[in-house]
Amino acid sequence: MIRVFVLVLVLVVIPIIGLIAGCTPQPDVPDHRTAAGVSRIVSINPCVDAVLMQIADPRQIAGISHYSQDARASSVPLAWARRYRATSGTAEEVVALKPDLVIAGAHVAPSTVAAVTQMGIPLVQIGVPASIGESTDQIRTIANAIGQRRRGDALTRRIETAVRAARTDHAERLSALIWQGGGLVPGTGTLADEMLRVAGFFNISAGYGLKQWDVLPLEPLIARPPRVLLSVGANERDDRMLSHPVLDHLRDRIAVRRYPDRLLHCGGPTIIEAVAHLARIRRSL
Incomplete structure (x- = not known):
């Protein structure tokens, strides 16, 4: 009799409770997560780091490129870069940070791509932009991927304003x-x-x-x-x-x-x- 009751509970009662819960308004997502649910971003490209500094919530960033912590190569302030773990982009380093999104440049080690793909971790690759328009498109791609569309739009507007101001007569x-x-x-x-x-x-x-x-x-x-x-x-x-x-x-x-x-x-x-x-x-x- 007890075994029959347990079976009924598993097959009937629990699914009904789940259905009710799915129709009930859920609490807000915690601050450290975005609308896209991306809370651990690992960037292995210094140019991506510069974009993340502008549009990502600091708590979203789990790792950045080691180039950003090199004064000779960094496109971000060193004080900002040193707040985060840095990797050289190897598969072992990236996976160890347990990301739920990896953003890389066009040229990334095949072993890293294979490891990330095999683990089912989303990977976004950004190429070298050949124009201002292509660069702003990339910002929008990154912003959408990390759930920060409004911040991405704000950054692209700042770039467009700077370009207009720089034009000479x-x-x-x-x-x-x-x-x-x-x-x-x-x-x-x-x-x-x-x-x-x-x-x-x-x-x-x-x-x-x-x-x-x-x-x-x-x-x-x-x-x-x-x-x-x-x-x-x-x-x-x-x-x-x-x-x-x-x-x-x-x-x-x-x-x-x-x-x-x-x-x-x-x-x-x-x-x-x-x-x-x-x-x-x-x-x-």
Whole structure:
């Protein structure tokens, strides 16, 4: 008799209670969870870290990229980055943080992708944006994935406002080149290329026959110097190419200006500072 009663309880009574509960208003989701239920986000990309800093609830972030804790590579304040666990993106490190969402760049170790996929953890991969519009689309993708759509929309509006403020009314666009240590140059079809145009420059890289990302030797630069040379990375005196004596003879033709490394490698909120920096340089000339 007791066994029959238990069976009836399992098959009839408990499902009815569950149905009633499903129709009853539920309490609000705890503060540390979003509408999407994402409470443990692990980012293994420093550019994604910069977006999360702006739109995620701090309690949602379980891990960030180790690049964000490196002053030479970070696009976020170190004080913020050091509040979180950092990983190098290995499968073991990522899984150990028990994420319910992983956000990565386009280039991520296949073993990490396999481990995350096999464990059924949602994975969002964000590529390198080639335009401002593509970057704001990525912000919306991240915002929707973590349940922070309103914050994502707010960030994209801030970027659009900064871009409008950076646009110049100069009739003449000045030739410019962004030059990293060793001569690596962002060419046509890159985010940097569009930001130069916004601020009143035109990217002269195509005039040297360079591809999207390419290396420019010193000789072509001397033969056809840009009006503005934006030096990335090390101080000018420490850069082997920029400290070359032959450039001293071109100072009356080239304006050399600093372009912080942190402004080159990421889109997202970095665009706000980057276009403002370029606009200040253009207006100073």
